[in-house]
Amino acid sequence: MRSSWADLAANSAAENAPTPPPSAAAAVANNAANTRPVYVPPHLRNRGPSAPAPAAPAFDNSGSRWAPPPRNDYRGGGGGRGGGGYGNRGGGGWDRREANPFADQDDSEEPVTQEEQENTGINFDAYEDIPVETSGGNVPPPVNTFAEIDLGEALNQNIRRCKYVKPTPVQRHAIPISLGGRDLMACAQTGSGKTAAFCFPIISGIMTGQPAQRPPRGVRTVCPLALVLSPTRELSMQIHEEARKFSYQTGVRVVVAYGGAPINQQLRELERGVDILVATPGRLVDLLERARVSLSMIRYLALDEADRMLDMGFEPQIRKIVEQMDMPPAGVRQTMLFSATFPKEIQRLASDFLSNYIFLAVGRVGSSTDLIDQRVEYVQESDKRSHLMDLLHAQRANGVQGKQALTLVFVETKKGADALEHWLCLNNFPATTIHGDRSQQEREAALRSFKSGNTPILVATDVAARGLDIPHVAHVVNFDLPNDIDDYVHRIGRTGRAGKKGLATAFFNENNTSMARSLQDLMQEANQEVPAWLSRFAARSSFGGGKNRRSGGGRFGGRDFRREGSFSRGGSDYHGAGNSGGGYGASGGYGGGGYGGGYAGNSAGPGVTSAWD
Numbered sequence: 191m192r193s194s195w196a197d198l199a200a201n202s203a204a205e206n207a208p209t210p211p212p213s214a215a216a217a218v219a220n221n222a223a224n225t226r227p228v229y230v231p232p233h234l235r236n237r238g239p240s241a242p243a244p245a246a247p248a249f250d251n252s253g254s255r256w257a258p259p260p261r262n263d264y265r266g267g268g269g270g271r272g273g274g275g276y277g278n279r280g281g282g283g284w285d286r287r288e289a290n291p292f293a294d295q296d297d298s299e300e301p302v303t304q305e306e307q308e309n310t311g312i313n314f315d316a317y318e319d320i321p322v323e324t325s326g327g328n329v330p331p332p333v334n335t336f337a338e339i340d341l342g343e344a345l346n347q348n349i350r351r352c353k354y355v356k357p358t359p360v361q362r363h364a365i366p367i368s369l370g371g372r373d374l375m376a377c378a379q380t381g382s383g384k385t386a387a388f389c390f391p392i393i394s395g396i397m398t399g400q401p402a403q404r405p406p407r408g409v410r411t412v413c414p415l416a417l418v419l420s421p422t423r424e425l426s427m428q429i430h431e432e433a434r435k436f437s438y439q440t441g442v443r444v445v446v447a448y449g450g451a452p453i454n455q456q457l458r459e460l461e462r463g464v465d466i467l468v469a470t471p472g473r474l475v476d477l478l479e480r481a482r483v484s485l486s487m488i489r490y491l492a493l494d495e496a497d498r499m500l501d502m503g504f505e506p507q508i509r510k511i512v513e514q515m516d517m518p519p520a521g522v523r524q525t526m527l528f529s530a531t532f533p534k535e536i537q538r539l540a541s542d543f544l545s546n547y548i549f550l551a552v553g554r555v556g557s558s559t560d561l562i563d564q565r566v567e568y569v570q571e572s573d574k575r576s577h578l579m580d581l582l583h584a585q586r587a588n589g590v591q592g593k594q595a596l597t598l599v600f601v602e603t604k605k606g607a608d609a610l611e612h613w614l615c616l617n618n619f620p621a622t623t624i625h626g627d628r629s630q631q632e633r634e635a636a637l638r639s640f641k642s643g644n645t646p647i648l649v650a651t652d653v654a655a656r657g658l659d660i661p662h663v664a665h666v667v668n669f670d671l672p673n674d675i676d677d678y679v680h681r682i683g684r685t686g687r688a689g690k691k692g693l694a695t696a697f698f699n700e701n702n703t704s705m706a707r708s709l710q711d712l713m714q715e716a717n718q719e720v721p722a723w724l725s726r727f728a729a730r731s732s733f734g735g736g737k738n739r740r741s742g743g744g745r746f747g748g749r750d751f752r753r754e755g756s757f758s759r760g761g762s763d764y765h766g767a768g769n770s771g772g773g774y775g776a777s778g779g780y781g782g783g784g785y786g787g788g789y790a791g792n793s794a795g796p797g798v799t800s801a802w803d
């Protein structure tokens with residue numbers, strides 16, 4: 191298996207986080223059970239050693255563990271807290287050793303001021319004027335500060351450790367909605383903090399909710415309370431890392447399962463206990479079929495990159511997981527769907543998974559808008575390499591390519607990625623690749639090497655287009671443009687995150703004519719300068735009503751599809767409440783057919799490596 195020099199360097203530098211000894215509380219719990227771990231519900235797990243020992247949970251074992259949780263036992267409280275139980279340090283329950291996810295950062299719990307946050311480049315004032323649209327009945331009002339939300343002290347402490355000073359707009363709106371027990375379809379721009387927006391309510395809900403029933407002894411099936419699905423292995427890993435930080439010392443245990451990595455290690459982690467399972471669909475189906483995971487206790491289901499999860503590649507797998515296994519149905523579980531893009535067709539599909547939901551669209555949040563400087567250059571296929579070289583030399587000369595400034599180059603094919611990486615390295619530009627033909631180890635090493643700045647150029651297929659939060663990506667180059675404007679939005683969203691500025695350059699030629707109109711519209715809405723030649727391409731391609739045209743006469747979708755006349759289900763929950771910003775947000779005009787690169791891997795049979803999980 192080929193491996194670039196940079197990957198090898200990164201491999202050798204791989205972290206080896208020390209594992210702290212088990213806490214006193216965990217040891218007490220374990221002894222009490224004659225070395226067998228004793229289940230302690232999350233809301234009791236935080237009691238320190240001095241606290242009274244948790245009483246054995248009085249589970250009603252008359253029903254089997256397969257019985258679904260009591261209907262609405264955890265909902266409808268409007269965020270009300272049922273007796274606390276969170277907040278204290280310590281830990282108990284399962285084999286509950288917990289590495290400190292903040293170990294390699296300055297863990298001072300000094301409050302971060304807004305000024306300090308701005309010094310880090312995060313400027314949330316840029317988000318203040320963002321139009322927000324909500325629809326659905328009885329939308330809970332947004333909050334302005336984390337302090338207004340009763341998330342519990344342990345979680346609040348982690349928010350401080352993460353140095354989050356105030357909630358981003360999607361968090362301000364989404365967290366109260368989810369804490370209110372409502373299903374949610376949320377659309378907010380890349381880099382705007384959606385991960386925390388779905389993690390916080392889940393963690394808080396598990397900390398304070400009803401205790402879960404424990405599987406009988408000897409049964410190796412685990413029953414997580416929350417499931418977070420994402421389309422790629424790397425994104426699942428990232429969500430897992432984030433969720434571990436948010437849930438540190440809360441007693442809530444987060445486990446990740448994804449394809450391409452040995453399943454045995456993941457099984458061992460699951461056996462140690464799991465409250466929140468973060469997974470890619472393929473690996474999850476495997477675990478379900480082996481009966482190592484049961485979804486019967488699921489209270490929270492979150493789909494990150496939900497439009498991708500429900501597009502034609504993933505939809506059958508997602509339906510299987512959500513509808514054909516043992517997961518409680520919509521209305522019993524709470525479901526949250528998040529993405530930066532949400533085509534209407536996918537919204538329609540997604541509504542099958544939701545019950546009485548609120549649609550939330552938070553305007554552009556400066557990702558594909560002001561914060562990302564978008565440029566499109568006309569470059570013939572044969573000139574692309576020399577053009578890229580010119581850009582990289584200019585970056586070097588201007589000091590843009592400092593140690594910390596990273597460049598992410600998107601190409602169409604895996605072979606193309608390898609060839610470009612090779613050529614860049616030959617030309618003294620250290621590069622590595624990530625795509626579906628690389629082993630998982632290689633993919634992870636490449637990402638590490640890129641993140642650390644050892645290899646400041648990453649050549650990627652669409653497998654890296656969504657969700658990845660890599661600090662210091664200063665420049666995204668669309669060496670090959672995607673065929674779908676939503677993919678473009680996600681790709682360029684790897685820069686300009688959390689209020690920071692970024693640059694995105696696209697190489698355009700005749701092969702991309704079908705993208706001309708949607709690209710022009712996107713750039714116009716983002717107040718970017720559209721070259722005259724691109725407008726001419728757009729005018730030509732508009733005659734055929736190109737598949738990538740955004741719906742709504744050039745205005746972006748980002749609107750609840752239920753507002754369209756076509757929504758006529760009985761018992762509609764649409765009440766048209768909320769603010770109406772209009773004309774912003776996610777895309778309409780779902781292009782379809784535009785998933786090159788690793789997409790084909792989704793339908794791969796057993797044993798075939800999929801780029802997506």
Ligand SMILES: Nc1ncnc2c1ncn2[C@@H]1O[C@H](COP(=O)(O)OP(=O)(O)OP(=O)(O)O)[C@@H](O)[C@H]1O
Pocket residue numbers: 312353354355356357358361378379380381382383384385386529530656657658659683687688
């Ligand atoms: N309240 C906050 N204050 C400061 N930083 C935040 C806050 N919320 C999130 N962030 C940071 O913003 C960055 C982007 O967050 P996140 O990855 O969740 O974005 P996203 O909306 O999911 O993006 P994408 O659509 O690309 O998946 C992360 O580095 C995260 O730590």
